[in-house]
Amino acid sequence: MDPGGWTGRQAPDSASQISVGSGSAGCIVNQRAVVLLSGGIDSATAAAIAKAKGYQLYALTFRYGQRHVREAESAKWIATAIGVEQHLILDLDLRQIGGSALTADIPVPKGRELDEIGSGIPVTYVPARNTIFLSYALAWAEIIGADTIVLGVNAIDYSGYPDCRPEYIAAFEQLANLATKAGVEGRSKLTICTPLIHLTKVEIIRQGTQLGIDFRLTWSCYDPTQEGQPCRACDSCILRAKGFAEADIPDPGPIA
Numbered sequence: 001m002d003p004g005g006w007t008g009r010q011a012p013d014s015a016s017q018i019s020v021g022s023g024s025a026g027c028i029v030n031q032r033a034v035v036l037l038s039g040g041i042d043s044a045t046a047a048a049i050a051k052a053k054g055y056q057l058y059a060l061t062f063r064y065g066q067r068h069v070r071e072a073e074s075a076k077w078i079a080t081a082i083g084v085e086q087h088l089i090l091d092l093d094l095r096q097i098g099g100s101a102l103t104a105d106i107p108v109p110k111g112r113e114l115d116e117i118g119s120g121i122p123v124t125y126v127p128a129r130n131t132i133f134l135s136y137a138l139a140w141a142e143i144i145g146a147d148t149i150v151l152g153v154n155a156i157d158y159s160g161y162p163d164c165r166p167e168y169i170a171a172f173e174q175l176a177n178l179a180t181k182a183g184v185e186g187r188s189k190l191t192i193c194t195p196l197i198h199l200t201k202v203e204i205i206r207q208g209t210q211l212g213i214d215f216r217l218t219w220s221c222y223d224p225t226q227e228g229q230p231c232r233a234c235d236s237c238i239l240r241a242k243g244f245a246e247a248d249i250p251d252p253g254p255i256a
Contacts, residue, residue, distance in 0.1 A: 033148035033193070034058045034141045035084070036133055039074030039219045041240065042196055045208040046152035047082055049195045052211060057084040058144060060137050064129070065095035066102045067223060074219040074254065081217060090136060100126040101222070108223040110233040114242070117235045121160045124222055124235065130163035134172055138190070142180050147188050149176075154196045154204065169194055201243030209249055216252045228256060 033055040035047045051057055061075040072089060079087040098104035101123040108124060109116075130153070137149045153164040162168065173192045177183035183190065196204050208215065220240040221230035230237050230253070244251035 032056045032058060032085075032141075032144055032146035033150050034060055034137045034144070034146050035150040036137055036152070037061050037075045037079060037084075037087070038152070039071035039076075039078060040152070040236075041201075041208065041215065041218045041220060041243075042152035042154060042204060043075075044078045044082075044152075044213055044215075044218050045204050045211065046150050046193075046195050047078065047084075048208065048211040048213055050148075050150045050193065051082055055148065055150070057082065057150070058140065058146065059084040059087040060133075060140060061087065061089045062092055062133060062136075063089060064092040064103070064126075064132075066126075067108070068102065068219070068221055070221075070224055070228065071219040074217055077217040077255075081214065088140070092132070094126060094129070094132075097127065100124060102126055108231075108234050110223075110231065112235060112238070114238075117238065118160065121162065122235060125161055128163070130161075130168070131172065134176075134192070138176050138180065141190065142182060148191050148193050150193045150195070152196050153194055154199055154201070156198060156200045164197075166194075166197055169197065201239055202246045205243045205247045205249060209247070214252075216255050219254050221254075230254065 033050055035043070035050060035057050037043045037047055037059040038061065047057060047059065059075070059079045061072055063069055063072050075089070076087065094103045100106065101108045103126055106123055109122065134149065134151070141149055151169070153169070155165050169192050173190065176190045180190065182188045199207070220236045222234040222236045223231045225231055241251065
């Protein structure tokens with residue numbers, strides 16, 4: 001079995017072989033799921049896990065004015081490779097709000113040590129981003145009759161993002177079931193599936209490798225060069241390099 005149509009490496013023989021962590025709720029298959037697909041390692045791996053478990057995936061990607069909009073191209077390639085039912089790319093302009101190094105004229109930190117990366121909330125935090133993205137995912141899930149939203153957040157690594165924590169996911173899931181027609185009528189309960197939330201980057205990369213993910217399709221860099229190459233110095237590039245090194249797996253690097 002090759003879950004999601006990933007190519008390049010041998011996938012597990014059955015979805016039951018895949019270890020799945022969870023946030024407020026685990027992945028319970030109910031046919032359709034909306035997956036937030038950024039184009040990075042985490043969202044690609046979360047999508048592959050859900051596909052292997054039998055979900056019909058509806059992928060949602062955002063161009064929100066981020067300086068690394070190149071990740072949306074990676075999301076297209078990943079969605080095609082995994083074989084999603086439909087892929088929506090929505091345009092939002094969070095630059096009008098700003099407040100983040102990803103959406104405003106604020107320098108992206110470079111060359112930081114791991115203890116610096118793991119200290120406090122970084123300037124690359126985009127205010128309320130996951131709340132905004134999950135709200136759109138919730139609306140689409142309600143329209144297509146999906147009971148599950150798949151999100152590739154992880155709370156163990158040195159991210160420091162408040163909207164990646166298990167308690168945040170649990171709170172949004174509770175809100176979702178109070179705020180939708182299906183929830184109020186008691187016809188279904190929406191679950192936010194977070195299969196990576198207790199995994200480190202090393203574990204995520206190993207799991208993705210087990211699933212046969214072609215990591216060349218993924219993008220991690222926050223601040224690409226003028227030539228469109230990863231900077232190799234931002235927090236995300238550093239954590240990607242650290243993850244592959246500790247997993248003892250060569251990083252194939254993104255497709256240029």
